[in-house]
Amino acid sequence: MSIIVGADTRVMVQGITGNVGRFHTEAMLKYGTKIVAGVTPGKGGQEVLGVPVYNTVAEAIEKHKANATVVYVPARFAAAAVLEAIAAGLKTLVVITDLIPQKDSIEFVARANRSGAVIVGPNCPGIINPSNRVHMGVMPDHVFRPGGVGVISRSGTLTYEIAWLISNARLGQSTCVGLGGDPIIGLDFVTLLEMMAKDKETEAVVLIGEIGGNLEEKAAEYIRQKKYPKPVIAYIAGRTAPPEKRMGHAGAIISGTMGTAKSKMEAFRACGVPVAEKPSDIPRLLREARSGKPRRS
Numbered sequence: 001m002s003i004i005v006g007a008d009t010r011v012m013v014q015g016i017t018g019n020v021g022r023f024h025t026e027a028m029l030k031y032g033t034k035i036v037a038g039v040t041p042g043k044g045g046q047e048v049l050g051v052p053v054y055n056t057v058a059e060a061i062e063k064h065k066a067n068a069t070v071v072y073v074p075a076r077f078a079a080a081a082v083l084e085a086i087a088a089g090l091k092t093l094v095v096i097t098d099l100i101p102q103k104d105s106i107e108f109v110a111r112a113n114r115s116g117a118v119i120v121g122p123n124c125p126g127i128i129n130p131s132n133r134v135h136m137g138v139m140p141d142h143v144f145r146p147g148g149v150g151v152i153s154r155s156g157t158l159t160y161e162i163a164w165l166i167s168n169a170r171l172g173q174s175t176c177v178g179l180g181g182d183p184i185i186g187l188d189f190v191t192l193l194e195m196m197a198k199d200k201e202t203e204a205v206v207l208i209g210e211i212g213g214n215l216e217e218k219a220a221e222y223i224r225q226k227k228y229p230k231p232v233i234a235y236i237a238g239r240t241a242p243p244e245k246r247m248g249h250a251g252a253i254i255s256g257t258m259g260t261a262k263s264k265m266e267a268f269r270a271c272g273v274p275v276a277e278k279p280s281d282i283p284r285l286l287r288e289a290r291s292g293k294p295r296r297s
Contacts, residue, residue: 071121
């Protein structure tokens, strides 16, 4: 069992003929991802790394039964690509592209919600399931290993660092999902916590948050209300960020007392979730939470 992607995932790559799409297609293929087709309008009939290229998503689905897409299309064309995939009936979409206008993201996220499709991103590192060797995105796959820890993150590079620490501790990961750094995204912490609660492969969850917005506070409230059945560990980035300044991601901006690292850490601690002081604390906190030992944070 897994969430979002698994052994039956058949991936198409939208934007496969571009430099970025080609580069990451090669990495995903080497990892073991079943990439069955690529889509670039006007480039149908070509091949990229042995993957056939089509002009439309519908053709790729018809000829290869693709059931998921990863989007590397430039920002000005990304919305059209995502909407085409949704209209063709795909239910799993990973949107890597950054700098997509917010009005475009609002449109395709709303369309996905109405059609029952899952969007990871936009402006995200993607998703990886080590046990099934499925990787859709830009993650350095060598840092992941099969295991029981689900990782949900608003940060790309912190996802990789913390996954590496978890792997070195011989705990491994079930599914790792990068939510994306934009104000408008598809999945959030709560939705993924719900999925991981039902996933037999996931034994514990690590939430990697950052300043800005209220996704972490909502996650803490969900954990409290639902009496979440699995151990959860949190880490919040951006503790020294100055107020009223945007730091990195478009969503990482603090306004007054809202969205601060302090408010997020307090929310998690109030619902019994241990908060790591630094990433290297996470393996220890995971072991303590899974063994039932009292936490020291």
